[in-house]
Amino acid sequence: MMATVSSNQRNRIHPHKFTLWVAMGSIVMMFAGLTSAYIVRSNQANWLEFSLPGIFWYSTAVILFSSVTMHLSVRAFKAREMQRYRLLITVTMLLGVLFGVLQFMGFANLINHGIPLTGQGSNPSASFLAVITGLHILHVLGGIVALLVIFFKAYSSKYKSYNPLPVELAGIYWHFVDILWIYLFIFFSAVQ
Amino acid sequence: MSNETILQSTIGVTIPSEIDNHEEHVHHHHESFITKYVFSQDHKMIGKQFLITGMFWAVLGGLMSVLFRLQLGYPDSTFPWLEDIIGKWGKGGHISPEAYYALVTTHGTVLVFFVLTAGLSGTFANLLIPLQVGARDMASPFMNMLSYWFFFTASVIMLSSVFVETGPFSGGWTAYPPLSALGSASPGSKTGMDLWIIAMALFVVSSLLGGLNYIVTILNMRTKGMTMTRLPLTIWALFFTAVLGVLSFPVLLSGFILLIFDRNFGTSFYLSDIYVNGVGALPNEGGSAILFQHLFWFLGHPEVYIILLPAMGMVSEILSTNSRKPIFGYMAMVGSLFAIAILAFLVWAHHMFVTGLNPFLGSIFVLLTLLIAVPSAIKVFNWLTTLWRGNIRFTPAMLFAIGFVSLFISGGLTGIWLGNSALDIHLHDTYFVIAHFHIVMGVASMFGMFAGIYHWFPKMYGKYLNNNLGYIHFWLTMIGAYLIFWPMHYEGLAGMPRRYYDIGAWESFKQFADLNRFISTVAMIVFAVQLLFLFNFFYSIFKGRKLTTKNPWNSTTLEWTTPINPGHGNWVGEIPEVHRWAYDYGKDGHDFIQQTTPIGEDESIH
Numbered sequence: 001m002m003a004t005v006s007s008n009q010r011n012r013i014h015p016h017k018f019t020l021w022v023a024m025g026s027i028v029m030m031f032a033g034l035t036s037a038y039i040v041r042s043n044q045a046n047w048l049e050f051s052l053p054g055i056f057w058y059s060t061a062v063i064l065f066s067s068v069t070m071h072l073s074v075r076a077f078k079a080r081e082m083q084r085y086r087l088l089i090t091v092t093m094l095l096g097v098l099f100g101v102l103q104f105m106g107f108a109n110l111i112n113h114g115i116p117l118t119g120q121g122s123n124p125s126a127s128f129l130a131v132i133t134g135l136h137i138l139h140v141l142g143g144i145v146a147l148l149v150i151f152f153k154a155y156s157s158k159y160k161s162y163n164p165l166p167v168e169l170a171g172i173y174w175h176f177v178d179i180l181w182i183y184l185f186i187f188f189s190a191v192q
Numbered sequence: 193m194s195n196e197t198i199l200q201s202t203i204g205v206t207i208p209s210e211i212d213n214h215e216e217h218v219h220h221h222h223e224s225f226i227t228k229y230v231f232s233q234d235h236k237m238i239g240k241q242f243l244i245t246g247m248f249w250a251v252l253g254g255l256m257s258v259l260f261r262l263q264l265g266y267p268d269s270t271f272p273w274l275e276d277i278i279g280k281w282g283k284g285g286h287i288s289p290e291a292y293y294a295l296v297t298t299h300g301t302v303l304v305f306f307v308l309t310a311g312l313s314g315t316f317a318n319l320l321i322p323l324q325v326g327a328r329d330m331a332s333p334f335m336n337m338l339s340y341w342f343f344f345t346a347s348v349i350m351l352s353s354v355f356v357e358t359g360p361f362s363g364g365w366t367a368y369p370p371l372s373a374l375g376s377a378s379p380g381s382k383t384g385m386d387l388w389i390i391a392m393a394l395f396v397v398s399s400l401l402g403g404l405n406y407i408v409t410i411l412n413m414r415t416k417g418m419t420m421t422r423l424p425l426t427i428w429a430l431f432f433t434a435v436l437g438v439l440s441f442p443v444l445l446s447g448f449i450l451l452i453f454d455r456n457f458g459t460s461f462y463l464s465d466i467y468v469n470g471v472g473a474l475p476n477e478g479g480s481a482i483l484f485q486h487l488f489w490f491l492g493h494p495e496v497y498i499i500l501l502p503a504m505g506m507v508s509e510i511l512s513t514n515s516r517k518p519i520f521g522y523m524a525m526v527g528s529l530f531a532i533a534i535l536a537f538l539v540w541a542h543h544m545f546v547t548g549l550n551p552f553l554g555s556i557f558v559l560l561t562l563l564i565a566v567p568s569a570i571k572v573f574n575w576l577t578t579l580w581r582g583n584i585r586f587t588p589a590m591l592f593a594i595g596f597v598s599l600f601i602s603g604g605l606t607g608i609w610l611g612n613s614a615l616d617i618h619l620h621d622t623y624f625v626i627a628h629f630h631i632v633m634g635v636a637s638m639f640g641m642f643a644g645i646y647h648w649f650p651k652m653y654g655k656y657l658n659n660n661l662g663y664i665h666f667w668l669t670m671i672g673a674y675l676i677f678w679p680m681h682y683e684g685l686a687g688m689p690r691r692y693y694d695i696g697a698w699e700s701f702k703q704f705a706d707l708n709r710f711i712s713t714v715a716m717i718v719f720a721v722q723l724l725f726l727f728n729f730f731y732s733i734f735k736g737r738k739l740t741t742k743n744p745w746n747s748t749t750l751e752w753t754t755p756i757n758p759g760h761g762n763w764v765g766e767i768p769e770v771h772r773w774a775y776d777y778g779k780d781g782h783d784f785i786q787q788t789t790p791i792g793e794d795e796s797i798h
Binding site for chain 2: 013015016018022023025026027029030031032033034037040041044045046047118119121122123124127128135
């Protein structure tokens with residue numbers, strides 16, 4: 001059985017793309033660890049229940065839309081429509097930033113309603129929400145940095161690169177953080 | 193696509209021109225001191241960097257154990273020189289309780305993570321994966337370099353924690369809260385713990401960067417003809433090790449992140465209803481210290497296999513090579529590695545039987561834990577049957593490999609005791625546990641590492657290690673290891689608790705005073721013997737007997753087809769094609785047939 005992983009098959013996927021997939025598996029394990037900690041803790045006493053800030057719906061819409069623009073920018077790059085590609089990738093980045101801002105507005109909303117996330121009097125349920133979504137924002141930020149890098153590459157006059165790999169990698173990662181947020185959003189809505 | 197075209201099509205990967213096989217092979221690729229020895233992207237150099245950093249930590253960690261064994265073995269004696277080397281921590285020639293706990297904690301952290309994870313799998317994964325699968329280098333040499341430098345930075349930070357005024361972290365290597373979460377809990381919980389957690393976070397990053405590379409290189413960069421079932425068992429073991437690391441270290445990281453928030457941002461993930469002497473009642477409410485244990489041991493248990501699997505893989509390879517026989521049950525070996533890797537994720541709660549775990553849940557974890565005995569027994573059986581009627585060459589590497597099997601059996605058997613939740617009530621946190629994990633995980637893996645170093649030293653440096661020093665090193669270490677840890681089983685069965693500063697306070701443990709002194713004395717001798725090995729290692733790098741053949745052990749695997757001192761890129765010219773599995777020893781009257789030899793007319797394909 002294992003012998004069927006033979007020589008003609010082994011190079012089908014680019015090693016860097018494969019690395020990214022394994023790395024995403026690794027990130028999934030981190031969030032799996034945190035969300036299972038959340039489940040374990042939520043079954044114990046002194047667990048504050050509160051509804052998620054409504055603004056999270058907007059941020060969800062924003063990140064979903066950014067996935068669309070990301071997808072289109074990869075296609076534009078492959079079609080060598082560089083003008084369109086640059087525009088779309090800029091939009092994607094801005095949407096990523098907007099997502100982060102909306103998340104923080106959600107946090108502020110909670111705090112204003114008397115649910116401190118950290119510090120004295122904070123309940124683990126709110127702290128968990130802050131830490132897990134905060135880590136997710138960090139991962140989105142990582143995606144924005146990656147986009148910035150390829151964005152500046154697209155403007156570099158020194159050399160023109162039509163190697164789609166970096167753009168594809170950024171695209172895969174971007175969709176990943178999108179799906180990760182959808183998972184977290186459903187998780188937090190379902191497990192209270 | 194060949195490996196070369198893949199490497200060349202990627203960004204950020206620099207390929208020395210000498211490995212471009214479409215050109216003439218002139219060595220016009222010049223490397224500066226910095227790119228060759230410091231920020232090297234050559235997997236072989238990175239492996240050596242991991243090894244030597246690991247050796248530094250092994251000496252330091254070992255020295256720490258000698259110091260705290262002084263306290264345990266000679267609680268009533270004074271050693272005025274202690275005050276000279278550790279200052280206020282050794283006032284009056286006595287190790288202070290704070291220093292004792294700091295030493296125990298740092299010894300554990302350093303040996304488990306910095307020596308046996310980075311030093312063992314970091315070294316041999318880097319050295320062996322590209323060489324044995326037939327690749328020019330790792331999938332991403334740059335990430336590989338980053339992996340080492342993250343480890344190096346983690347090392348510097350961990351080392352600096354030893355020198356801060358309040359001392360390094362002293363709450364045990366497992367870093368359970370509240371000791372790890374509250375700065376006011378103990379001197380070591382202050383700056384020492386901050387540095388500990390930063391160092392460990394960087395260490396996790398290093399492991400992940402390394403692990404990603406190992407997995408991708410093994411799956412994507414194998415040379416022509418190198419199917420998965422033709423891989424040497426070292427590679428299989430390193431593969432499962434990397435998978436375990438990539439899936440479990442992130443969970444440890446998430447545990448650490450929550451810990452950082454508890455320490456610095458006033459959250460209550462792990463803290464609830466705590467009163468600290470001198471500080472008063474803390475406001476934290478609603479946390480659960482057990483939660484950290486779950487997150488910690490979800491890594492912590494795979495971690496012991498991260499340590500052990502590379503040793504198992506190297507031992508399989510060395511036993512087969514030096515018995516001049518194919519490894520017995522290759523597929524069973526791979527299957528048992530796989531089974532161990534799966535079970536590693538399903539047994540973490542056996543570290544937590546006495547935390548108030550639901551007894552029903554406990555019984556499930558007992559069952560899963562005892563199941564590990566099955567793949568372990570398969571491996572032992574196969575090692576013994578590989579040795580059986582072999583034409584054994586007792587090289588130092590072979591002796592250490594056999595020593596590994598011995599230690600794995602003796603340490604593994606006590607694992608069956610400890611895996612029972614009922615027995616664990618009595619044995620938990622006693623010297624029985626210390627004896628068990630030091631033999632099966634600590635010393636056994638150390639033996640695997642020694643076996644690997646003796647076996648692959650010629651590949652690393654083009655020289656041989658001195659055999660006679662190797663034999664002395666082996667026998668004294670082997671005898672010493674058993675003399676140190678075997679008696680601890682009896683102490684543990686009698687209920688002697690671990691971690692205690694002075695056992696003599698109990699009437700019932702006074703009978704062990706002589707035994708403890710004996711253990712401490714042997715520990716010092718064994719430590720001194722390791723210095724002999726260090727001398728052998730560094731002396732042989734410069735003055736060792738030079739290799740005159742590419743293949744000193746008459747081995748079948750690919751690393752022995754490279755030049756004696758391979759450059760970056762490993763093979764001059766084409767990467768060889770592989771035609772057979774890695775264990776054609778004593779086949780059809782041939783002593784050995786290398787993997788690169790095509791299948792003959794009258795030969796059956798394995």
